Amino acid sequence: MKQYETVIGLEVHVELATKTKIFCSCSTAFGGAPNTHTCPVCTGMPGSLPVLNKQVVEYAMAVGLATNCTITQYNKFDRKNYFYPDNPQNYQISQLYLPICRNGRVEIETEAGKKSIGIHEIHMEEDAGKLIHDEWENCSLVDYNRSGVPLIEIVSEPDMCSADEVIAYLEKLRLIIQYLGASDCKLQEGSMRVDVNLSVMEVGAKEFGTRTEMKNLNSFKAIARAIENERQRQIELLEEGKSVTQETRRWDDNKAYSYAMRSKEDAQDYRYFPEPDLVPVVIDDEWLAAVKSKEPEFRDAKKNRYINDYNLPEYDADIITLYKKLADIFEKTTDICKLPKKVSNWLIGETMKLLKEKAMEPDEITFSPENFAKVILLVENGTINGVIAKDVFKIVFEENIDPDKYVEKKGLKMNNDEVGLKKIVEEVIAANPQSVEDYHNGKDKAIGFLVGQTMKAAKGKANPGIVNKILKELL
Amino acid sequence: MNIMSLTAVELGKKIKQKEISVEEAVIAALDSIEAKDEAVGSFVTVCRDKAMEDAREIQGKIDRGELDGPLAGVPVAIKDNMCTEGILTTCSSKILSNFNPAYTAEAVLNLQKAGAVIIGKTNMDEFAMGSTTETSAIKITKNPWNQEHVPGGSSGGSCAAVAAEECHYALGSDTGGSIRQPSSFCGVTGIKPTYGTVSRYGLIAYGSSLDQIGPVAKDVTDCATILEAISSYDAKDSTSVKRENYDFTSALVDDVKGLKIGIPKAYFEDGLDSEVKAAVLNAAKVLEKKGAIVEEFDLGLVNFAIPAYYVIASAEASSNLARFDGVKYGYRTSEYEGLHNMYKKSRSEGFGPEVKRRIMLGSFVLSSGYYDAYYLKALKTKALIKKEFDKAFEKYDVILGPAAPTTAPKLGESLKDPIKMYLGDIYTVSVNLAGLPGISLPCGVSSQGLPIGLQLIGDCFKENNIIRAAYSFEKSMTYNRCDMAKQFD
Numbered sequence: 032m033k034q035y036e037t038v039i040g041l042e043v044h045v046e047l048a049t050k051t052k053i054f055c056s057c058s059t060a061f062g063g064a065p066n067t068h069t070c071p072v073c074t075g076m077p078g079s080l081p082v083l084n085k086q087v088v089e090y091a092m093a094v095g096l097a098t099n100c101t102i103t104q105y106n107k108f109d110r111k112n113y114f115y116p117d118n119p120q121n122y123q124i125s126q127l128y129l130p131i132c133r134n135g136r137v138e139i140e141t142e143a144g145k146k147s148i149g150i151h152e153i154h155m156e157e158d159a160g161k162l163i164h165d166e167w168e169n170c171s172l173v174d175y176n177r178s179g180v181p182l183i184e185i186v187s188e189p190d191m192c193s194a195d196e197v198i199a200y201l202e203k204l205r206l207i208i209q210y211l212g213a214s215d216c217k218l219q220e221g222s223m224r225v226d227v228n229l230s231v232m233e234v235g236a237k238e239f240g241t242r243t244e245m246k247n248l249n250s251f252k253a254i255a256r257a258i259e260n261e262r263q264r265q266i267e268l269l270e271e272g273k274s275v276t277q278e279t280r281r282w283d284d285n286k287a288y289s290y291a292m293r294s295k296e297d298a299q300d301y302r303y304f305p306e307p308d309l310v311p312v313v314i315d316d317e318w319l320a321a322v323k324s325k326e327p328e329f330r331d332a333k334k335n336r337y338i339n340d341y342n343l344p345e346y347d348a349d350i351i352t353l354y355k356k357l358a359d360i361f362e363k364t365t366d367i368c369k370l371p372k373k374v375s376n377w378l379i380g381e382t383m384k385l386l387k388e389k390a391m392e393p394d395e396i397t398f399s400p401e402n403f404a405k406v407i408l409l410v411e412n413g414t415i416n417g418v419i420a421k422d423v424f425k426i427v428f429e430e431n432i433d434p435d436k437y438v439e440k441k442g443l444k445m446n447n448d449e450v451g452l453k454k455i456v457e458e459v460i461a462a463n464p465q466s467v468e469d470y471h472n473g474k475d476k477a478i479g480f481l482v483g484q485t486m487k488a489a490k491g492k493a494n495p496g497i498v499n500k501i502l503k504e505l506l
Numbered sequence: 507m508n509i510m511s512l513t514a515v516e517l518g519k520k521i522k523q524k525e526i527s528v529e530e531a532v533i534a535a536l537d538s539i540e541a542k543d544e545a546v547g548s549f550v551t552v553c554r555d556k557a558m559e560d561a562r563e564i565q566g567k568i569d570r571g572e573l574d575g576p577l578a579g580v581p582v583a584i585k586d587n588m589c590t591e592g593i594l595t596t597c598s599s600k601i602l603s604n605f606n607p608a609y610t611a612e613a614v615l616n617l618q619k620a621g622a623v624i625i626g627k628t629n630m631d632e633f634a635m636g637s638t639t640e641t642s643a644i645k646i647t648k649n650p651w652n653q654e655h656v657p658g659g660s661s662g663g664s665c666a667a668v669a670a671e672e673c674h675y676a677l678g679s680d681t682g683g684s685i686r687q688p689s690s691f692c693g694v695t696g697i698k699p700t701y702g703t704v705s706r707y708g709l710i711a712y713g714s715s716l717d718q719i720g721p722v723a724k725d726v727t728d729c730a731t732i733l734e735a736i737s738s739y740d741a742k743d744s745t746s747v748k749r750e751n752y753d754f755t756s757a758l759v760d761d762v763k764g765l766k767i768g769i770p771k772a773y774f775e776d777g778l779d780s781e782v783k784a785a786v787l788n789a790a791k792v793l794e795k796k797g798a799i800v801e802e803f804d805l806g807l808v809n810f811a812i813p814a815y816y817v818i819a820s821a822e823a824s825s826n827l828a829r830f831d832g833v834k835y836g837y838r839t840s841e842y843e844g845l846h847n848m849y850k851k852s853r854s855e856g857f858g859p860e861v862k863r864r865i866m867l868g869s870f871v872l873s874s875g876y877y878d879a880y881y882l883k884a885l886k887t888k889a890l891i892k893k894e895f896d897k898a899f900e901k902y903d904v905i906l907g908p909a910a911p912t913t914a915p916k917l918g919e920s921l922k923d924p925i926k927m928y929l930g931d932i933y934t935v936s937v938n939l940a941g942l943p944g945i946s947l948p949c950g951v952s953s954q955g956l957p958i959g960l961q962l963i964g965d966c967f968k969e970n971n972i973i974r975a976a977y978s979f980e981k982s983m984t985y986n987r988c989d990m991a992k993q994f995d
Contacts, residue, residue: 071608071609074834075829075834076589076607076608076609076835077589077595077597077602077605077607077710077711077829077830077835078588078589078607078611078706078707078708078709078710078711079707079708080706080707080742080743080744081744082741082742082743082744083744110825112824112825112828112872114828114831114849116831116833116845119829119834120828120829121828121829121831122825122828173833173834300873300874302824302825302869302872302873302874302877303872303877304821304822304825304872304877304881305885307713307714307715307745307822308711308714308744308745309744309745310744310745
């Protein structure tokens with residue numbers, strides 16, 4: 032069999048985190064009753080006119096600057112004409128001729144090494160509504176709440192050649208955009224949508240093969256599977272002497288299979304032309320500089336700072352900076368308790384564990400750095416022991432309670448009473464002769480069991496140092 | 507006293523002085539519509555009950571001193587492409603025959619704030635596409651001067667209603683001459699303001715980059731007064747312009763001494779009716795006698811305006827009218843199979859032939875492979891035409907010419923030859939392409955007894971130059987009322 036290389040370019044749609052829609056003042060909040068976040072503009076009523084939300088331009092500019100794009104200072108919007116019921120005007124206001132950002136790049140790193148991925152352009156546009164097919168009534172309904180929610184579309188150059196690189200590129204974009212606060216970038220909820228353009232060619236070939244566009248990719252795992260599947264499909268076609276058809280395909284992740292949606296032949300002519308209802312957006316140097324000056328510290332810089340200023344191990348810094356929310360909590364909590372490594376341990380350990388248990392994203396964390404810091408300090412100054420601390424933290428995580436008051440109220444302070452504890456230890460030794468014998472036979476694990484029994488008898492509040500000390504003395 | 511023979515400003519004064527009540531004025535207008543509209547056909551909707559209700563409310567406000575503007579209590583007719591909350595807004599199209607807007611157009615709101623009483627909605631060419639009001643899917647409007655003739659279009663209903671004295675004034679919209687040409691045909695006065703002066707919010711778009719709302723009235727004083735009331739900066743319309751001033755009535759001065767008036771030679775060549783030519787050139791003489799400096803000059807690209815206009819307006823219309831699809835509001839076909847068949851049948855049945863022609867033309871010029879050759883070229887032509895006017899306005903304050911090459915054609919003559927109908931827009935479309943203000947006012951009557959219109963064009967934001975020239979000219983003319991209006995005296 033011949034050797035093939037894969038050529039991949041991505042089109043990434045990102046829903047921007049503005050409070051209001053791109054061309055009207057309706058709320059962008061997710062989950063309202065159908066057609067409650069609507070007005071004449073976003074439902075395409077006759078005579079209504081769009082007015083551009085400046086925040087959309089700022090977010091798009093910020094993403095462009097962070098991805099090393101050239102910002103187009105004289106911007107225009109264009110109409111993309113096509114008929115579909117989720118599109119109330121039957122045209123989408125987008126940018127074709129003068130997109131806001133061009134010629135950018137982001138650096139990625141995979142096992143294959145470092146690589147620069149080009150960004151062809153980033154443009155602003157409006158989202159469509161949502162069609163709901165009612166099987167019961169055999170009809171379709173439209174919800175225009177999402178109609179007019181602002182999007183940016185980030186179009187990469189065909190610079191990627193594996194699923195690893197695609198994931199690394201998407202992770203990089205997600206982090207940049209989350210750090211900017213421009214979007215939460217959730218694939219599952221559709222605030223980040225990825226279309227994969229893929230072709231294969233023989234190693235060393237000068238021209239790209241025919242590409243397909245894959246849609247409906249709702250997770251990184253699905254993206255990786257779809258890429259592998261499509262690569263194989265195209266190679267098989269070529270090996271059989273057939274050719275790849277330029278078409279749009281839809282990925283079905285449950286069946287791990289894609290099918291053709293439409294081919295290039297029935298591609299629509301969108302009849303783009305400049306949107307006459309909007310005036311050109313002029314971004315002057317001052318505005319550009321203002322947006323630039325608001326640029327946050329991005330992940331790489333933050334990571335280095337955590338390693339250098341807080342002496343965090345690279346492993347810790349890597350995990351914490353993977354989510355801006357974690358980094359924010361880390362910094363604020365450390366500011367209060369001045370114990371960076373302890374904060375990091377709690378974040379990487381208990382916090383991650385609880386997030387996983389509850390199937391939550393770091394963005395959904397609700398506890399405050401103040402209460403988090405209190406838990407750490409309670410352990411640090413010996414008020415509670417580590418076991419109790421985990422229980423207290425769980426409550427803080429769930430309800431953001433004040434741990435000082437909670438420990439006081441529930442009587443969870445550590446038991447440092449040596450006389451009382453000695454009595455308990457004596458009872459434990461008397462009740463577990465086998466373990467005592469094991470200990471004397473050199474089985475070190477036995478002492479752990481005895482400590483555990485003592486803690487249990489002391490309702491978890493015993494000072495483990497004291498318990499250890501007494502045990503060793505008595506044994 | 508015949509209330510309907512008054513101008514809007516005269517009536518406003520009498521209402522203010524309590525000589526006439528708002529209710530009396532509204533009843534007079536409703537009676538006049540009752541008596542004449544079967545013959546004229548200006549109105550597609552008459553708001554009898556609502557108008558009477560509003561009349562009492564506005565009278566109360568006037569009595570309490572809450573309203574004291576010049577138009578308080580004066581009845582108005584609105585072209586049926588402006589959204590009016592709770593009042594059918596059809597664009598004279600089957601596809602919107604049942605459309606009741608949830609909001610009112612900004613320009614109409616401005617009038618309501620000034621105390622206007624909406625008496626009804628006027629007929630128009632379907633979606634403002636046409637020059638005779640004959641493309642209306644609802645009814646035919648006739649020229650009140652001679653009912654065998656068209657009133658012009660597309661604001662034919664508004665202009666006929668004012669000419670027949672069914673209302674005191676009306677709002678029209680002008681994309682390529684739709685206020686000025688029917689004003690000329692009906693012997694009334696109409697202004698198309700500088701693009702961006704009157705908010706387009708709530709005006710159902712035909713050619714978004716060209717559309718402007720403007721007044722139609724009996725004289726220049728009324729027009730300036732109405733324009734002052736409807737103009738405003740509107741944040742809801744991105745193309746709305748914050749003007750330095752919105753004072754148009756201060757230009758109502760009978761003095762043109764030193765005013766420089768240019769006459770484009772190309773406007774008086776082949777194709778211009780000799781009677782129209784004579785009347786328009788006579789108007790230039792009158793202004794010259796009053797002290798204006800009048801001279802001929804060469805205005806370039808005159809013949810490129812019509813093709814550029816029809817490409818741009820149709821392109822925008824093909825997209826603007828895409829929303830009428832039977833999904834959300836308006837007409838939906840009764841039987842269909844699947845989505846695309848529903849679209850196809852609803853639009854095929856809902857739109858008339860002229861609208862379909864322009865949608866097809868517009869879709870064609872925007873389609874891939876043709877965009878550069880047609881649409882882009884038309885945009886470049888538009889920019890060059892603007893430059894030609896800029897050059898002219900370095901030398902002149904006002905450009906004078908006809909509003910239309912002929913007087914009103916007979917009913918049924920125009921639609922047979924659409925190209926010929928399009929060519930009739932030669933004097934008006936370039937004004938829209940360049941975004942300029944223009945006024946059309948009566949300057950004579952033909953041997954057939956049909957009115958002839960004079961057009962004065964100003965530089966952007968210089969409405970006051972054309973208002974002053976028009977007012978001065980009007981002072982030297984006697985206003986001709988049509989027989990249909992006179993018969994109720």
